Amino acid sequence: MNGAESLVRTLLKGGVEVCFANPGTSEMHFVGALDRVEGMRCVLGLFEGVCSGAADGYYRMTDTPACTLLHLGPGLANSAANLHNAKKAGSGIVNIVGEHALYHIQYDTPLTADIEGIARPFSHWVKTSPTSKTVAGDGALAIQAARVAPGQIATLILPADTAWGEADGVADTPPTPAPAGPDKDAVVAAAKALKHGNSAMLFLGGRALRARGLELAGKIAAKTGCRVQAAGGTARIERGAGRVPVLRLHFVIETAQTMLKGTEHMVLVGAKAPAAFFAYPGKPSVLTPEGCATTTLSPVNGDPIAALDALAAELGALNEKPAGVVEPSRPERPSGKFTLDGLGQALGATMPEGAIVVDESVTTGRGFFPHSAGAPPHDWLNNMGGSIGFGGPVAVGAAVACPNRKVICMIGDGSAMYTIQSLWTMAREGLDICVMIFSNRSYKILYSQLADVGAANPGPRAKDMLMLDRPAIDFMTLAKSLGVPGGQAHDLDELTKQLTYAMSQRGPYLVDVVM
Numbered sequence: 001m002n003g004a005e006s007l008v009r010t011l012l013k014g015g016v017e018v019c020f021a022n023p024g025t026s027e028m029h030f031v032g033a034l035d036r037v038e039g040m041r042c043v044l045g046l047f048e049g050v051c052s053g054a055a056d057g058y059y060r061m062t063d064t065p066a067c068t069l070l071h072l073g074p075g076l077a078n079s080a081a082n083l084h085n086a087k088k089a090g091s092g093i094v095n096i097v098g099e100h101a102l103y104h105i106q107y108d109t110p111l112t113a114d115i116e117g118i119a120r121p122f123s124h125w126v127k128t129s130p131t132s133k134t135v136a137g138d139g140a141l142a143i144q145a146a147r148v149a150p151g152q153i154a155t156l157i158l159p160a161d162t163a164w165g166e167a168d169g170v171a172d173t174p175p176t177p178a179p180a181g182p183d184k185d186a187v188v189a190a191a192k193a194l195k196h197g198n199s200a201m202l203f204l205g206g207r208a209l210r211a212r213g214l215e216l217a218g219k220i221a222a223k224t225g226c227r228v229q230a231a232g233g234t235a236r237i238e239r240g241a242g243r244v245p246v247l248r249l250h251f252v253i254e255t256a257q258t259m260l261k262g263t264e265h266m267v268l269v270g271a272k273a274p275a276a277f278f279a280y281p282g283k284p285s286v287l288t289p290e291g292c293a294t295t296t297l298s299p300v301n302g303d304p305i306a307a308l309d310a311l312a313a314e315l316g317a318l319n320e321k322p323a324g325v326v327e328p329s330r331p332e333r334p335s336g337k338f339t340l341d342g343l344g345q346a347l348g349a350t351m352p353e354g355a356i357v358v359d360e361s362v363t364t365g366r367g368f369f370p371h372s373a374g375a376p377p378h379d380w381l382n383n384m385g386g387s388i389g390f391g392g393p394v395a396v397g398a399a400v401a402c403p404n405r406k407v408i409c410m411i412g413d414g415s416a417m418y419t420i421q422s423l424w425t426m427a428r429e430g431l432d433i434c435v436m437i438f439s440n441r442s443y444k445i446l447y448s449q450l451a452d453v454g455a456a457n458p459g460p461r462a463k464d465m466l467m468l469d470r471p472a473i474d475f476m477t478l479a480k481s482l483g484v485p486g487g488q489a490h491d492l493d494e495l496t497k498q499l500t501y502a503m504s505q506r507g508p509y510l511v512d513v514v515m
């Protein structure tokens, strides 16, 4: 058995069963090993950002790392933006990055690069495996690192000769230490803070936003009268009928401040204290009201559900009926010209049970939540890293992870163009994804940003940097060329019709929402 095969077998033994790959010469032994070893599902991405984003989406839906296979420094660099998003979201990923044979590096040939240097800012764990005998053991350590709560990026660099040389065998993945359990003092402090009722807030992130976390938060709210709020960026919210609803903290500072107004005691559960996305002249970075006391019940790398459970027990809330559980309800099918609310209603009216919504709608979808609050139970995935080009790839990973669920991927037209190659992977793998592209033919968000940073009254050259209408992108034809059928919608009637069709069939389908 060579090193590459020992690594593939180690990955499988360690529960890593999917590889999102874009290989090159140095990874050929790994690719070759895939045919000798049963069980690894290999998914080709035509740009490395598709692979890293897909691994992120896969982790969010399974809590199990997938691996990527990337080609030396440039391949890893291409994957970096979505690795950044995955790192911020607490997703576990094992990156396998090819490297020249170590004796070859001195010749500084075209693809030679400082791979560890490229990996470090986007990884929690980085190692270049020195020999074919160490590859399996290092692979096992990478899996262990990727599984550290809530999930970490582990990058294993594989010099070519370590792949083709003789291996020692397959390695067992050591158990990953569990996250620290609830801290008694923190539980008591949080309980005390929440006794202030309506002026207290549970501020939730990470796995606290899964159904059980929200149920516990609802029980605590029923007992204490506290408010419940989700962070602005959220990896995955389990929502819909029968669940406790939460709103994400708004991107716009003034709106976020209104949402947090009146909070004198904030309890953080799996979330950092709220801070503005960007700095703006004359505006605050910290979003909590002045004088608000903040206490951490569970840090981002803790176990927020165990912490909420302990808090509910401390407050005697475990037997409470959760406050605010949503009754099943759907909006009427909207009709007429596009409005932002109408778009949200079209989604709420048509989304099927178990849908996974991947949200990169940027300015368009900010107000969609209320329109789908009572829709059948579903998951909602958001970008936590702010690097656009997230939606399509994450949808690929979510669909690979959950083949029996409909994935609905909402993307702004600007964001869609960063990783449009993801459509091809959707077609190739027959993934059940409805892609909605909001074609407003602009980087709309950046108009308000111009004003917010104080660059008011933009001239024609500044505006030209924000317009995507010259030429207008024909997403339907583009999708067709990548193997994805689709249709256009010019008003809400056409949109609901398109969505109804997309939800009724299986496989990828694109709806170009021409706004």
Ligand SMILES: Cc1ncc(C[n+]2csc(CCOP(=O)(O)OP(=O)(O)O)c2C)c(N)n1
Binding pocket: 081, 361, 362, 363, 364, 386, 387, 388, 389, 411, 412, 413, 414, 415, 416, 440, 442, 443, 444, 445, 446
């Ligand atoms: C990798 C990366 N490059 C650039 C940006 C800056 N940026 C943020 S939003 C945006 C435009 C998004 O446009 P679109 O997806 O069409 O959404 P809209 O603003 O029109 O709602 C850009 C360029 C970014 N966040 N990430």
